[in-house]
Amino acid sequence: MRPAPFEYVEPTSVADACAELHRRADAAVLAGGQSLIAQLNARQRRPSALVGLRLIDELATVAERDGRLCIGASVTQRAVRGASAAPGVLGEALDHVGHVPTRNRGTVGGSLAFADPTAELPAVLLGLGGSVCVRSVRGERVIEATELFTGPFRTALRPDELLTSVRLPLAGPGEHWVFEQRHFRRHAKVSVVAGLRDGRMRVAVSGLADTPLLVQVLAEDADGLPEALAELVTPNADRYGSPAYRARLAEVAARAAVRRLIDELVAA
Structure with a gap:
Protein backbone atom coordinates (compact mmCIF):
# COMPACT_ATOMS: atom_id res chain seq x y z
CA MET A 1 0.00 0.00 0.00
CA LEU A 53 12.75 26.85 7.06
CA ARG A 54 13.17 28.66 3.73
CA LEU A 55 10.95 31.65 4.59
CA ILE A 56 12.36 32.38 8.06
CA ASP A 57 14.72 35.30 7.49
CA GLU A 58 16.31 35.24 10.95
CA LEU A 59 17.67 31.74 10.28
CA ALA A 60 19.47 32.83 7.10
CA THR A 61 22.22 35.02 8.60
CA VAL A 62 25.91 34.65 9.44
CA ALA A 63 27.21 37.14 11.99
CA GLU A 64 29.91 37.72 14.61
CA ARG A 65 28.59 38.14 18.14
CA ASP A 66 30.57 38.21 21.37
CA GLY A 67 33.63 36.52 19.89
CA ARG A 68 31.61 33.81 18.16
CA LEU A 69 30.53 33.12 14.61
CA CYS A 70 26.76 32.57 14.67
CA ILE A 71 25.44 30.57 11.71
CA GLY A 72 21.70 30.44 11.14
CA ALA A 73 20.00 27.09 10.68
CA SER A 74 19.15 27.64 7.02
CA VAL A 75 22.54 29.03 5.91
CA THR A 76 24.10 26.75 3.32
CA GLN A 77 27.55 25.27 3.65
CA ARG A 78 28.59 27.12 0.51
CA ALA A 79 27.55 30.47 2.02
CA VAL A 80 29.46 29.74 5.23
CA ARG A 81 32.54 28.74 3.21
CA GLY A 82 32.47 32.16 1.59
CA ALA A 83 32.01 34.13 4.82
CA SER A 84 35.09 36.20 5.63
CA ALA A 85 34.73 35.60 9.37
CA ALA A 86 34.53 31.80 9.11
CA PRO A 87 37.39 30.05 10.93
CA GLY A 88 39.91 28.60 8.50
CA VAL A 89 39.50 25.11 9.94
CA LEU A 90 35.78 25.27 9.21
CA GLY A 91 36.51 26.07 5.57
CA GLU A 92 38.94 23.15 5.38
CA ALA A 93 36.35 20.79 6.79
CA LEU A 94 33.59 22.07 4.49
CA ASP A 95 35.76 21.30 1.47
CA HIS A 96 35.53 17.62 2.46
CA VAL A 97 31.75 17.54 3.04
CA GLY A 98 29.99 15.61 0.27
CA HIS A 99 30.33 17.24 -3.15
CA VAL A 100 29.85 20.75 -4.54
CA PRO A 101 26.13 20.23 -5.35
CA THR A 102 25.40 18.98 -1.83
CA ARG A 103 27.30 21.88 -0.26
CA ASN A 104 25.27 24.28 -2.38
CA ARG A 105 22.08 23.11 -0.63
CA GLY A 106 23.21 21.44 2.58
CA THR A 107 23.39 23.46 5.79
CA VAL A 108 25.87 23.48 8.67
CA GLY A 109 23.04 23.18 11.18
CA GLY A 110 21.45 20.31 9.28
CA SER A 111 24.69 18.34 9.21
CA LEU A 112 25.10 18.73 12.97
CA ALA A 113 21.48 17.82 13.68
CA PHE A 114 21.81 14.71 11.48
CA ALA A 115 24.73 13.59 13.70
CA ASP A 116 26.37 11.21 11.26
CA PRO A 117 29.22 9.73 13.34
CA THR A 118 31.58 9.98 10.33
CA ALA A 119 30.70 13.58 9.40
CA GLU A 120 33.29 16.34 9.40
CA LEU A 121 31.37 19.22 11.00
CA PRO A 122 30.68 17.54 14.37
CA ALA A 123 34.46 17.27 14.85
CA VAL A 124 34.81 20.99 14.10
CA LEU A 125 32.09 21.93 16.58
CA LEU A 126 33.59 19.72 19.29
CA GLY A 127 37.18 20.74 18.64
CA LEU A 128 36.47 24.46 18.71
CA GLY A 129 34.24 24.12 21.77
CA GLY A 130 31.13 25.38 19.99
CA SER A 131 27.47 25.05 20.78
CA VAL A 132 24.03 25.17 19.19
CA CYS A 133 20.98 27.22 20.11
CA VAL A 134 17.62 25.46 20.05
CA ARG A 135 14.10 26.78 20.46
CA SER A 136 10.72 25.33 21.34
CA VAL A 137 7.43 26.65 22.66
CA ARG A 138 9.03 26.40 26.12
CA GLY A 139 11.80 28.84 25.23
CA GLU A 140 15.45 28.76 24.16
CA ARG A 141 18.40 26.76 25.44
CA VAL A 142 22.03 26.29 24.47
CA ILE A 143 23.52 22.83 24.04
CA GLU A 144 27.30 22.58 24.24
CA ALA A 145 29.10 20.41 21.71
CA THR A 146 30.19 18.02 24.47
CA GLU A 147 26.52 17.29 25.23
CA LEU A 148 24.98 17.47 21.76
CA PHE A 149 25.86 14.09 20.25
CA THR A 150 24.33 11.13 22.10
CA GLY A 151 24.80 8.31 19.58
CA PRO A 152 24.85 7.50 15.86
CA PHE A 153 22.37 9.90 14.21
CA ARG A 154 21.10 10.97 17.64
CA THR A 155 21.37 14.28 19.45
CA ALA A 156 20.16 15.89 22.67
CA LEU A 157 17.50 17.85 20.77
CA ARG A 158 13.97 17.03 21.86
CA PRO A 159 11.39 16.12 19.19
CA ASP A 160 9.72 19.53 19.34
CA GLU A 161 12.93 21.58 19.40
CA LEU A 162 14.32 23.48 16.44
CA LEU A 163 18.04 24.06 16.01
CA THR A 164 18.17 27.78 15.23
CA SER A 165 21.89 28.56 15.10
CA VAL A 166 25.39 27.18 15.43
CA ARG A 167 27.93 29.12 17.50
CA LEU A 168 31.66 28.69 16.88
CA PRO A 169 34.27 30.55 18.96
CA LEU A 170 36.60 32.68 16.87
CA ALA A 171 40.29 31.99 17.34
CA GLY A 172 41.87 33.93 20.18
CA PRO A 173 45.47 35.15 20.47
CA GLY A 174 47.93 32.34 19.87
CA GLU A 175 45.25 29.89 18.72
CA HIS A 176 45.65 27.91 15.54
CA TRP A 177 43.57 25.05 14.11
CA VAL A 178 44.01 22.47 11.37
CA PHE A 179 41.85 19.79 9.77
CA GLU A 180 43.01 16.43 8.45
CA GLN A 181 41.09 13.51 6.99
CA ARG A 182 42.15 10.02 5.98
CA HIS A 183 40.22 7.35 4.12
CA PHE A 184 40.65 4.63 1.56
CA ARG A 185 36.91 4.14 1.16
CA ARG A 186 34.70 7.22 1.00
CA HIS A 187 32.27 5.97 3.65
CA ALA A 188 35.00 4.80 6.03
CA LYS A 189 36.70 8.08 6.77
CA VAL A 190 38.22 9.58 9.89
CA SER A 191 38.39 13.36 10.39
CA VAL A 192 40.62 15.17 12.88
CA VAL A 193 40.48 18.77 14.09
CA ALA A 194 43.52 19.84 16.12
CA GLY A 195 44.27 23.14 17.80
CA LEU A 196 46.15 24.83 20.58
CA ARG A 197 44.24 26.74 23.28
CA ASP A 198 45.52 27.94 26.65
CA GLY A 199 48.60 25.76 26.45
CA ARG A 200 46.63 22.61 25.79
CA MET A 201 46.30 20.64 22.59
CA ARG A 202 42.69 19.89 21.68
CA VAL A 203 42.01 17.10 19.19
CA ALA A 204 38.52 16.11 18.06
CA VAL A 205 37.95 13.00 15.96
CA SER A 206 34.92 11.78 14.02
CA GLY A 207 34.54 8.43 12.28
CA LEU A 208 36.22 6.49 15.06
CA ALA A 209 33.33 5.88 17.46
CA ASP A 210 29.55 6.31 17.66
CA THR A 211 30.01 10.01 18.48
CA PRO A 212 32.89 12.45 17.89
CA LEU A 213 35.62 12.29 20.54
CA LEU A 214 37.64 15.03 22.21
CA VAL A 215 41.10 14.56 23.66
CA GLN A 216 43.04 17.28 25.50
CA VAL A 217 46.67 17.10 26.58
CA LEU A 218 49.37 19.59 27.51
CA ALA A 219 51.14 20.92 24.44
CA GLU A 220 54.43 19.27 25.45
CA ASP A 221 52.65 15.89 25.51
CA ALA A 222 51.26 16.18 21.97
CA ASP A 223 53.29 13.21 20.74
CA GLY A 224 51.14 10.95 22.90
CA LEU A 225 47.83 11.98 21.38
CA PRO A 226 47.41 9.03 18.98
CA GLU A 227 47.96 6.61 21.84
CA ALA A 228 45.53 8.57 24.01
CA LEU A 229 42.89 8.18 21.32
CA ALA A 230 43.45 4.45 21.15
CA GLU A 231 43.06 4.09 24.91
CA LEU A 232 39.84 6.12 25.07
CA VAL A 233 37.57 4.10 22.84
CA THR A 234 36.85 0.87 21.05
CA PRO A 235 36.71 2.02 17.42
CA ASN A 236 33.38 1.89 15.64
CA ALA A 237 32.92 -1.11 13.32
CA ASP A 238 30.53 -1.27 10.39
CA ARG A 239 30.39 -2.77 6.93
CA TYR A 240 32.70 -0.05 5.63
CA GLY A 241 35.63 -0.58 7.96
CA SER A 242 36.83 -2.82 10.79
CA PRO A 243 37.83 -1.45 14.20
CA ALA A 244 41.49 -2.01 13.36
CA TYR A 245 41.07 -0.13 10.09
CA ARG A 246 39.44 2.87 11.78
CA ALA A 247 41.98 2.88 14.61
CA ARG A 248 44.82 2.99 12.08
CA LEU A 249 43.17 5.85 10.16
CA ALA A 250 42.70 7.79 13.41
CA GLU A 251 46.35 7.32 14.34
CA VAL A 252 47.61 8.45 10.93
CA ALA A 253 45.25 11.44 10.74
CA ALA A 254 46.00 12.53 14.32
CA ARG A 255 49.75 12.36 13.78
CA ALA A 256 49.41 14.36 10.55
CA ALA A 257 47.26 16.99 12.24
CA VAL A 258 49.58 17.41 15.22
CA ARG A 259 52.67 17.58 12.99
CA ARG A 260 51.07 20.16 10.73
CA LEU A 261 49.79 22.21 13.65
CA ILE A 262 53.24 22.39 15.25
CA ASP A 263 54.90 23.24 11.93
CA GLU A 264 52.45 26.05 11.23
CA LEU A 265 52.79 27.46 14.75
CA VAL A 266 56.59 27.50 14.44
CA ALA A 267 56.37 29.19 11.05
CA ALA A 268 53.89 31.84 12.24
Missing part, protein backbone atom coordinates in the same frame (compact mmCIF):
# COMPACT_ATOMS: atom_id res chain seq x y z
CA ARG A 2 1.31 3.45 -0.88
CA PRO A 3 2.07 5.56 2.24
CA ALA A 4 -0.19 8.53 2.89
CA PRO A 5 1.40 11.82 1.77
CA PHE A 6 2.71 14.13 4.45
CA GLU A 7 1.84 17.78 4.80
CA TYR A 8 4.39 20.47 3.93
CA VAL A 9 4.32 23.77 5.84
CA GLU A 10 6.53 26.83 5.53
CA PRO A 11 6.27 29.07 8.60
CA THR A 12 7.62 32.61 8.38
CA SER A 13 8.94 32.88 11.94
CA VAL A 14 10.79 30.74 14.45
CA ALA A 15 7.83 30.94 16.81
CA ASP A 16 5.50 29.53 14.15
CA ALA A 17 7.97 26.76 13.30
CA CYS A 18 8.21 25.79 16.97
CA ALA A 19 4.43 25.76 17.23
CA GLU A 20 4.23 23.38 14.26
CA LEU A 21 6.80 21.04 15.81
CA HIS A 22 4.92 21.13 19.11
CA ARG A 23 1.65 20.30 17.38
CA ARG A 24 3.11 17.37 15.40
CA ALA A 25 5.42 15.23 17.49
CA ASP A 26 6.72 13.30 14.46
CA ALA A 27 7.23 16.26 12.09
CA ALA A 28 10.59 16.63 10.35
CA VAL A 29 12.50 19.86 9.76
CA LEU A 30 13.59 20.61 6.20
CA ALA A 31 16.55 22.98 5.81
CA GLY A 32 18.89 21.94 2.98
CA GLY A 33 17.34 18.48 2.72
CA GLN A 34 20.52 16.69 1.67
CA SER A 35 20.11 13.98 4.33
CA LEU A 36 16.35 14.12 4.92
CA ILE A 37 15.29 13.79 1.29
CA ALA A 38 17.44 10.67 0.91
CA GLN A 39 15.75 9.17 3.97
CA LEU A 40 12.30 9.99 2.60
CA ASN A 41 13.14 8.46 -0.77
CA ALA A 42 14.35 5.29 0.94
CA ARG A 43 11.20 5.19 3.15
CA GLN A 44 13.42 5.32 6.23
CA ARG A 45 11.33 8.17 7.62
CA ARG A 46 7.63 8.91 7.18
CA PRO A 47 6.91 12.12 9.11
CA SER A 48 3.41 13.47 9.38
CA ALA A 49 4.64 16.83 8.11
CA LEU A 50 7.70 18.66 6.83
CA VAL A 51 8.44 22.04 8.39
CA GLY A 52 10.44 24.07 5.88
Whole structure:
Protein backbone atom coordinates (compact mmCIF):
# COMPACT_ATOMS: atom_id res chain seq x y z
CA MET A 1 0.00 0.00 0.00
CA ARG A 2 1.31 3.45 -0.88
CA PRO A 3 2.07 5.56 2.24
CA ALA A 4 -0.19 8.53 2.89
CA PRO A 5 1.40 11.82 1.77
CA PHE A 6 2.71 14.13 4.45
CA GLU A 7 1.84 17.78 4.80
CA TYR A 8 4.39 20.47 3.93
CA VAL A 9 4.32 23.77 5.84
CA GLU A 10 6.53 26.83 5.53
CA PRO A 11 6.27 29.07 8.60
CA THR A 12 7.62 32.61 8.38
CA SER A 13 8.94 32.88 11.94
CA VAL A 14 10.79 30.74 14.45
CA ALA A 15 7.83 30.94 16.81
CA ASP A 16 5.50 29.53 14.15
CA ALA A 17 7.97 26.76 13.30
CA CYS A 18 8.21 25.79 16.97
CA ALA A 19 4.43 25.76 17.23
CA GLU A 20 4.23 23.38 14.26
CA LEU A 21 6.80 21.04 15.81
CA HIS A 22 4.92 21.13 19.11
CA ARG A 23 1.65 20.30 17.38
CA ARG A 24 3.11 17.37 15.40
CA ALA A 25 5.42 15.23 17.49
CA ASP A 26 6.72 13.30 14.46
CA ALA A 27 7.23 16.26 12.09
CA ALA A 28 10.59 16.63 10.35
CA VAL A 29 12.50 19.86 9.76
CA LEU A 30 13.59 20.61 6.20
CA ALA A 31 16.55 22.98 5.81
CA GLY A 32 18.89 21.94 2.98
CA GLY A 33 17.34 18.48 2.72
CA GLN A 34 20.52 16.69 1.67
CA SER A 35 20.11 13.98 4.33
CA LEU A 36 16.35 14.12 4.92
CA ILE A 37 15.29 13.79 1.29
CA ALA A 38 17.44 10.67 0.91
CA GLN A 39 15.75 9.17 3.97
CA LEU A 40 12.30 9.99 2.60
CA ASN A 41 13.14 8.46 -0.77
CA ALA A 42 14.35 5.29 0.94
CA ARG A 43 11.20 5.19 3.15
CA GLN A 44 13.42 5.32 6.23
CA ARG A 45 11.33 8.17 7.62
CA ARG A 46 7.63 8.91 7.18
CA PRO A 47 6.91 12.12 9.11
CA SER A 48 3.41 13.47 9.38
CA ALA A 49 4.64 16.83 8.11
CA LEU A 50 7.70 18.66 6.83
CA VAL A 51 8.44 22.04 8.39
CA GLY A 52 10.44 24.07 5.88
CA LEU A 53 12.75 26.85 7.06
CA ARG A 54 13.17 28.66 3.73
CA LEU A 55 10.95 31.65 4.59
CA ILE A 56 12.36 32.38 8.06
CA ASP A 57 14.72 35.30 7.49
CA GLU A 58 16.31 35.24 10.95
CA LEU A 59 17.67 31.74 10.28
CA ALA A 60 19.47 32.83 7.10
CA THR A 61 22.22 35.02 8.60
CA VAL A 62 25.91 34.65 9.44
CA ALA A 63 27.21 37.14 11.99
CA GLU A 64 29.91 37.72 14.61
CA ARG A 65 28.59 38.14 18.14
CA ASP A 66 30.57 38.21 21.37
CA GLY A 67 33.63 36.52 19.89
CA ARG A 68 31.61 33.81 18.16
CA LEU A 69 30.53 33.12 14.61
CA CYS A 70 26.76 32.57 14.67
CA ILE A 71 25.44 30.57 11.71
CA GLY A 72 21.70 30.44 11.14
CA ALA A 73 20.00 27.09 10.68
CA SER A 74 19.15 27.64 7.02
CA VAL A 75 22.54 29.03 5.91
CA THR A 76 24.10 26.75 3.32
CA GLN A 77 27.55 25.27 3.65
CA ARG A 78 28.59 27.12 0.51
CA ALA A 79 27.55 30.47 2.02
CA VAL A 80 29.46 29.74 5.23
CA ARG A 81 32.54 28.74 3.21
CA GLY A 82 32.47 32.16 1.59
CA ALA A 83 32.01 34.13 4.82
CA SER A 84 35.09 36.20 5.63
CA ALA A 85 34.73 35.60 9.37
CA ALA A 86 34.53 31.80 9.11
CA PRO A 87 37.39 30.05 10.93
CA GLY A 88 39.91 28.60 8.50
CA VAL A 89 39.50 25.11 9.94
CA LEU A 90 35.78 25.27 9.21
CA GLY A 91 36.51 26.07 5.57
CA GLU A 92 38.94 23.15 5.38
CA ALA A 93 36.35 20.79 6.79
CA LEU A 94 33.59 22.07 4.49
CA ASP A 95 35.76 21.30 1.47
CA HIS A 96 35.53 17.62 2.46
CA VAL A 97 31.75 17.54 3.04
CA GLY A 98 29.99 15.61 0.27
CA HIS A 99 30.33 17.24 -3.15
CA VAL A 100 29.85 20.75 -4.54
CA PRO A 101 26.13 20.23 -5.35
CA THR A 102 25.40 18.98 -1.83
CA ARG A 103 27.30 21.88 -0.26
CA ASN A 104 25.27 24.28 -2.38
CA ARG A 105 22.08 23.11 -0.63
CA GLY A 106 23.21 21.44 2.58
CA THR A 107 23.39 23.46 5.79
CA VAL A 108 25.87 23.48 8.67
CA GLY A 109 23.04 23.18 11.18
CA GLY A 110 21.45 20.31 9.28
CA SER A 111 24.69 18.34 9.21
CA LEU A 112 25.10 18.73 12.97
CA ALA A 113 21.48 17.82 13.68
CA PHE A 114 21.81 14.71 11.48
CA ALA A 115 24.73 13.59 13.70
CA ASP A 116 26.37 11.21 11.26
CA PRO A 117 29.22 9.73 13.34
CA THR A 118 31.58 9.98 10.33
CA ALA A 119 30.70 13.58 9.40
CA GLU A 120 33.29 16.34 9.40
CA LEU A 121 31.37 19.22 11.00
CA PRO A 122 30.68 17.54 14.37
CA ALA A 123 34.46 17.27 14.85
CA VAL A 124 34.81 20.99 14.10
CA LEU A 125 32.09 21.93 16.58
CA LEU A 126 33.59 19.72 19.29
CA GLY A 127 37.18 20.74 18.64
CA LEU A 128 36.47 24.46 18.71
CA GLY A 129 34.24 24.12 21.77
CA GLY A 130 31.13 25.38 19.99
CA SER A 131 27.47 25.05 20.78
CA VAL A 132 24.03 25.17 19.19
CA CYS A 133 20.98 27.22 20.11
CA VAL A 134 17.62 25.46 20.05
CA ARG A 135 14.10 26.78 20.46
CA SER A 136 10.72 25.33 21.34
CA VAL A 137 7.43 26.65 22.66
CA ARG A 138 9.03 26.40 26.12
CA GLY A 139 11.80 28.84 25.23
CA GLU A 140 15.45 28.76 24.16
CA ARG A 141 18.40 26.76 25.44
CA VAL A 142 22.03 26.29 24.47
CA ILE A 143 23.52 22.83 24.04
CA GLU A 144 27.30 22.58 24.24
CA ALA A 145 29.10 20.41 21.71
CA THR A 146 30.19 18.02 24.47
CA GLU A 147 26.52 17.29 25.23
CA LEU A 148 24.98 17.47 21.76
CA PHE A 149 25.86 14.09 20.25
CA THR A 150 24.33 11.13 22.10
CA GLY A 151 24.80 8.31 19.58
CA PRO A 152 24.85 7.50 15.86
CA PHE A 153 22.37 9.90 14.21
CA ARG A 154 21.10 10.97 17.64
CA THR A 155 21.37 14.28 19.45
CA ALA A 156 20.16 15.89 22.67
CA LEU A 157 17.50 17.85 20.77
CA ARG A 158 13.97 17.03 21.86
CA PRO A 159 11.39 16.12 19.19
CA ASP A 160 9.72 19.53 19.34
CA GLU A 161 12.93 21.58 19.40
CA LEU A 162 14.32 23.48 16.44
CA LEU A 163 18.04 24.06 16.01
CA THR A 164 18.17 27.78 15.23
CA SER A 165 21.89 28.56 15.10
CA VAL A 166 25.39 27.18 15.43
CA ARG A 167 27.93 29.12 17.50
CA LEU A 168 31.66 28.69 16.88
CA PRO A 169 34.27 30.55 18.96
CA LEU A 170 36.60 32.68 16.87
CA ALA A 171 40.29 31.99 17.34
CA GLY A 172 41.87 33.93 20.18
CA PRO A 173 45.47 35.15 20.47
CA GLY A 174 47.93 32.34 19.87
CA GLU A 175 45.25 29.89 18.72
CA HIS A 176 45.65 27.91 15.54
CA TRP A 177 43.57 25.05 14.11
CA VAL A 178 44.01 22.47 11.37
CA PHE A 179 41.85 19.79 9.77
CA GLU A 180 43.01 16.43 8.45
CA GLN A 181 41.09 13.51 6.99
CA ARG A 182 42.15 10.02 5.98
CA HIS A 183 40.22 7.35 4.12
CA PHE A 184 40.65 4.63 1.56
CA ARG A 185 36.91 4.14 1.16
CA ARG A 186 34.70 7.22 1.00
CA HIS A 187 32.27 5.97 3.65
CA ALA A 188 35.00 4.80 6.03
CA LYS A 189 36.70 8.08 6.77
CA VAL A 190 38.22 9.58 9.89
CA SER A 191 38.39 13.36 10.39
CA VAL A 192 40.62 15.17 12.88
CA VAL A 193 40.48 18.77 14.09
CA ALA A 194 43.52 19.84 16.12
CA GLY A 195 44.27 23.14 17.80
CA LEU A 196 46.15 24.83 20.58
CA ARG A 197 44.24 26.74 23.28
CA ASP A 198 45.52 27.94 26.65
CA GLY A 199 48.60 25.76 26.45
CA ARG A 200 46.63 22.61 25.79
CA MET A 201 46.30 20.64 22.59
CA ARG A 202 42.69 19.89 21.68
CA VAL A 203 42.01 17.10 19.19
CA ALA A 204 38.52 16.11 18.06
CA VAL A 205 37.95 13.00 15.96
CA SER A 206 34.92 11.78 14.02
CA GLY A 207 34.54 8.43 12.28
CA LEU A 208 36.22 6.49 15.06
CA ALA A 209 33.33 5.88 17.46
CA ASP A 210 29.55 6.31 17.66
CA THR A 211 30.01 10.01 18.48
CA PRO A 212 32.89 12.45 17.89
CA LEU A 213 35.62 12.29 20.54
CA LEU A 214 37.64 15.03 22.21
CA VAL A 215 41.10 14.56 23.66
CA GLN A 216 43.04 17.28 25.50
CA VAL A 217 46.67 17.10 26.58
CA LEU A 218 49.37 19.59 27.51
CA ALA A 219 51.14 20.92 24.44
CA GLU A 220 54.43 19.27 25.45
CA ASP A 221 52.65 15.89 25.51
CA ALA A 222 51.26 16.18 21.97
CA ASP A 223 53.29 13.21 20.74
CA GLY A 224 51.14 10.95 22.90
CA LEU A 225 47.83 11.98 21.38
CA PRO A 226 47.41 9.03 18.98
CA GLU A 227 47.96 6.61 21.84
CA ALA A 228 45.53 8.57 24.01
CA LEU A 229 42.89 8.18 21.32
CA ALA A 230 43.45 4.45 21.15
CA GLU A 231 43.06 4.09 24.91
CA LEU A 232 39.84 6.12 25.07
CA VAL A 233 37.57 4.10 22.84
CA THR A 234 36.85 0.87 21.05
CA PRO A 235 36.71 2.02 17.42
CA ASN A 236 33.38 1.89 15.64
CA ALA A 237 32.92 -1.11 13.32
CA ASP A 238 30.53 -1.27 10.39
CA ARG A 239 30.39 -2.77 6.93
CA TYR A 240 32.70 -0.05 5.63
CA GLY A 241 35.63 -0.58 7.96
CA SER A 242 36.83 -2.82 10.79
CA PRO A 243 37.83 -1.45 14.20
CA ALA A 244 41.49 -2.01 13.36
CA TYR A 245 41.07 -0.13 10.09
CA ARG A 246 39.44 2.87 11.78
CA ALA A 247 41.98 2.88 14.61
CA ARG A 248 44.82 2.99 12.08
CA LEU A 249 43.17 5.85 10.16
CA ALA A 250 42.70 7.79 13.41
CA GLU A 251 46.35 7.32 14.34
CA VAL A 252 47.61 8.45 10.93
CA ALA A 253 45.25 11.44 10.74
CA ALA A 254 46.00 12.53 14.32
CA ARG A 255 49.75 12.36 13.78
CA ALA A 256 49.41 14.36 10.55
CA ALA A 257 47.26 16.99 12.24
CA VAL A 258 49.58 17.41 15.22
CA ARG A 259 52.67 17.58 12.99
CA ARG A 260 51.07 20.16 10.73
CA LEU A 261 49.79 22.21 13.65
CA ILE A 262 53.24 22.39 15.25
CA ASP A 263 54.90 23.24 11.93
CA GLU A 264 52.45 26.05 11.23
CA LEU A 265 52.79 27.46 14.75
CA VAL A 266 56.59 27.50 14.44
CA ALA A 267 56.37 29.19 11.05
CA ALA A 268 53.89 31.84 12.24
